Amino acid sequence: MDSQTAFMRNIRQSLGLAPDTERPKRLFPALFAKADTALILQDIENRTTEQQNELVEILQANALALGVNISIAGSHDEAAAIVVDLVRTKNPEFTHTKHIVHHDHPDLATLQLWKRFSREGITVHTSFSADQQLREKTIASFIGITAADIGVADSATFIQLTQPGRPRSTSLVPSIHIAFLKKEHLVADLREAYALLREKERLDSFVFITGPSKTADIEAQMVHGAHGPREVHLIVLSPPPIEKDVRETQNLQHTEEQQPNS
Amino acid sequence: MSATTPSNYRTAATAGIASPRLQKSLHGLQNRFGKGAMEIWATMTDQEMRRRVKDARMNTFAHLDIILAELAKNVRTRGGQVHFAATAQDAIAYTLAVAKRHKVNRVVKGKSMTSMEINIDPVLEDAGIEVVETDLGEYIIQLAGDKPSHIIAPCIHLDRNQIGELFEEKLGIDYTNDPPTLTMAARRALREKMLTAEMGLTGCNLACAETGHISLVSNEGNIRMTTTMPPVLVALMGMERVVATLDEHREALQLLTQAAALQKLSTYVSFLGGPAAEDDPDGPKEFHLVIIDNGRSKILADPEFREVLACIRCGACLNICPVYGKIGGHAYNSPYCGPIGGVVTPLLDGINKHADLCKGETLCGACKDICPVENDLPRMLAALRHKLAYGSDLWNTSQHSPAEAYVYSFWKIVIGNPRFFRLMLRTGRFLQRPFVRKNKMVRKMLGFAGGWTKGRDLPPLARQTFAELWKEKYAATRPNPIEGQNEEGN
Numbered sequence: 006m007d008s009q010t011a012f013m014r015n016i017r018q019s020l021g022l023a024p025d026t027e028r029p030k031r032l033f034p035a036l037f038a039k040a041d042t043a044l045i046l047q048d049i050e051n052r053t054t055e056q057q058n059e060l061v062e063i064l065q066a067n068a069l070a071l072g073v074n075i076s077i078a079g080s081h082d083e084a085a086a087i088v089v090d091l092v093r094t095k096n097p098e099f100t101h102t103k104h105i106v107h108h109d110h111p112d113l114a115t116l117q118l119w120k121r122f123s124r125e126g127i128t129v130h131t132s133f134s135a136d137q138q139l140r141e142k143t144i145a146s147f148i149g150i151t152a153a154d155i156g157v158a159d160s161a162t163f164i165q166l167t168q169p170g171r172p173r174s175t176s177l178v179p180s181i182h183i184a185f186l187k188k189e190h191l192v193a194d195l196r197e198a199y200a201l202l203r204e205k206e207r208l209d210s211f212v213f214i215t216g217p218s219k220t221a222d223i224e225a226q227m228v229h230g231a232h233g234p235r236e237v238h239l240i241v242l243s244p245p246p247i248e249k250d251v252r253e254t255q256n257l258q259h260t261e262e263q264q265p266n267s
Numbered sequence: 268m269s270a271t272t273p274s275n276y277r278t279a280a281t282a283g284i285a286s287p288r289l290q291k292s293l294h295g296l297q298n299r300f301g302k303g304a305m306e307i308w309a310t311m312t313d314q315e316m317r318r319r320v321k322d323a324r325m326n327t328f329a330h331l332d333i334i335l336a337e338l339a340k341n342v343r344t345r346g347g348q349v350h351f352a353a354t355a356q357d358a359i360a361y362t363l364a365v366a367k368r369h370k371v372n373r374v375v376k377g378k379s380m381t382s383m384e385i386n387i388d389p390v391l392e393d394a395g396i397e398v399v400e401t402d403l404g405e406y407i408i409q410l411a412g413d414k415p416s417h418i419i420a421p422c423i424h425l426d427r428n429q430i431g432e433l434f435e436e437k438l439g440i441d442y443t444n445d446p447p448t449l450t451m452a453a454r455r456a457l458r459e460k461m462l463t464a465e466m467g468l469t470g471c472n473l474a475c476a477e478t479g480h481i482s483l484v485s486n487e488g489n490i491r492m493t494t495t496m497p498p499v500l501v502a503l504m505g506m507e508r509v510v511a512t513l514d515e516h517r518e519a520l521q522l523l524t525q526a527a528a529l530q531k532l533s534t535y536v537s538f539l540g541g542p543a544a545e546d547d548p549d550g551p552k553e554f555h556l557v558i559i560d561n562g563r564s565k566i567l568a569d570p571e572f573r574e575v576l577a578c579i580r581c582g583a584c585l586n587i588c589p590v591y592g593k594i595g596g597h598a599y600n601s602p603y604c605g606p607i608g609g610v611v612t613p614l615l616d617g618i619n620k621h622a623d624l625c626k627g628e629t630l631c632g633a634c635k636d637i638c639p640v641e642n643d644l645p646r647m648l649a650a651l652r653h654k655l656a657y658g659s660d661l662w663n664t665s666q667h668s669p670a671e672a673y674v675y676s677f678w679k680i681v682i683g684n685p686r687f688f689r690l691m692l693r694t695g696r697f698l699q700r701p702f703v704r705k706n707k708m709v710r711k712m713l714g715f716a717g718g719w720t721k722g723r724d725l726p727p728l729a730r731q732t733f734a735e736l737w738k739e740k741y742a743a744t745r746p747n748p749i750e751g752q753n754e755e756g757n
């Protein structure tokens with residue numbers, strides 16, 4: 006603490022204040038005044054399916070522009086099929102064997118990936134906190150699968166909070182990152198995302214991920230796959246299919262069905 | 268440290284101008300990122316945002332003791348260790364002690380300007396520790412034994428052929444000048460290093476006091492690797508690199524990624540504020556945050572320069588500066604180059620020592636226009652020149668060129684007195700005759716004035732001044748008699 010005392014003394018002196026008089030934070034309530042996020046949270050809460058689908062469309066456009074492969078899955082089965090296909094068709098970068106690792110997350114558990122490759126030489130790991138060999142398994146894996154806590158449509162970002170069973174390395178060390186995002190976790194912009202983050206009980210380590218790892222350090226030429234995943238696949242779990250015409254007919258049916266009731 | 272960089276402003280600038288390769292890269296860079304950032308500012312819907320962020324930054328500085336204390340408290344609550352370092356030596360000693368305590372053999376670095384500022388690498392290396400830069404550009408610079416020449420694009424002065432040769436020599440791969448192949452070679456080499464290093468060393472783009480986090484932006488993912496895989500992490504941050512609240516963080520972050528690379532967000536923004544929690548499956552076991560003064564409190568104390576601390580190191584001012592755009596980054600002889608370097612390098616490292624920097628900039632104002640936090644760099648460059656012209660006890664600055672001061676006090680008398688001025692002109696016209704060459708230009712002046720004609724010709728004094736011409740040709744025909752009278756009076 007000594008280094009701190011001298012340091013703070015020096016700052017107060019530089020500010021023209023009495024160097025030895027500490028300034029307690031409670032005397033400056035405006036400094037850490039919390040922005041009023043009630044309205045923002047309300048907006049997120051009250052978003053209609055229609056609006057959510059609109060956000061998905063915005064996310065889709067922005068993700069494509071960043072080189073993120075985005076697909077919309079109507080069910081967990083559909084999502085699993087996409088993953089299975091990727092695991093089968095993609096090739097490992099650093100090893101010769103196919104290992105994949107996924108977060109210990111209920112949405113990923115429902116995909117039942119462990120039993121989908123029973124007759125192939127593909128090993129599926131789950132990132133359990135207690136697993137002493139997790140680091141090695143993650144390094145050996147060529148695909149990492151995570152479930153995002155928050156998605157941001159405006160910048161095609163997904164936010165991952167580090168939690169038990171959900172390490173940082175799953176979305177980082179494997180060459181290919183597959184991220185799941187539930188439609189209801191999608192928000193419009195960073196302002197909304199920060200409002201949600203503030204509400205989190207435990208805000209420890211977290212990361213914003215926006216597209217695949219990239220560099221332009223050699224003659225400003227963009228290359229994907231500098232140190233992180235060179236490919237990112239985003240699967241949005243959106244229970245009712247959102248292709249436009251289907252949705253419209255659905256909405257129509259919906260209103261027709263509702264009319265007699267109302 | 269570097270064999271290829273002349274340390275002198277003039278020689279390095281001359282070398283930069285003479286390099287077609289550098290000129291091409293700088294032109295490309297400015298054309299894309301300089302123009303791009305200006306366009307973002309012009310079309311941004313929230314035109315108040317830049318001002319707001321600046322105001323918040325300045326308000327943070329006015330309460331810096333409180334805000335840093337809050338940051339330290341929140342990091343410590345999470346089990347992180349916070350050290351306040353008054354000087355570079357202090358920060359180095361602390362970091363070295365951490366490394367030694369853990370018997371570290373290899374340190375991987377995520378791009379950190381602060382680590383360059385305090386020049387920690389040689390000390391770690393002397394202690395037998397391998398230090399590896401992980402940002403691709405920085406890695407290339409390190410392999411080449413060179414110095415960075417841009418805040419965001421450190422190896423902009425090297426082309427693909429040079430990098431190909433370098434990799435052939437240092438990484439033992441077959442020669443190629445294909446950027447993707449070169450990148451993959453570095454990816455493999457560095458992955459190995461990052462997975463085996465015992466300690467990570469990073470900077471900090473923006474810390475958030477309210478939540479007790481540091482945050483780091485990167486596109487490559489090297490910072491995530493550096494902050495995730497090694498068991499010990501040390502983050503070095505300049506004491507001004509902090510915001511009070513999450514809300515302020517968001518706005519500053521958005522300005523940073525847009526100004527630096529025209530991105531809504533960089534690929535990764537990592538937030539961390541302590542070691543991995545008990546039940547976290549990965550992350551560093553030990554987390555150290557080193558908050559560094561190293562001359563910043565002196566800047567804080569001077570209202571004339573405090574504003575420069577608001578800088579978020581986006582590098583945008585380099586992407587528009589006409590001087591940087593020609594001479595490149597090496598001439599600035601500092602990790603901080605371009606207009607921001609022209610102000611902050613002298614303030615941190617000696618105004619006299621870096622006298623050329625503020626004199627070299629043109630004060631055109633472009634850096635102020637592009638700066639996301641509207642830093643008035645031209646004003647501060649002029650203020651530095653003032654210190655050099657008159658000396659300053661506060662900044663321990665001596666008058667840079669007494670001869671120049673004499674010339675200007677003489678000049679002040681001359682232009683204050685029309686008759687004297689005209690006499691000077693006549694004398695000048697007479698004296699310049701032997702120097703005017705066939706192309707009607709003055710090629711070379713004598714002695715003290717010789718510097719003016721070293722790199723350029725000077726037009727000679729005209730045979731008649733504008734005032735004389737006017738009087739002769741038009742004064743009589745001016746319709747307004749009153750103004751005509753004034754002319755006579757002149």
Ligand code: SF4
Nearest residue numbers: 578579581582584638
């Ligand atoms: S002075 Fe402004 S433009 Fe230059 S690096 Fe700092 S924030 Fe960016």
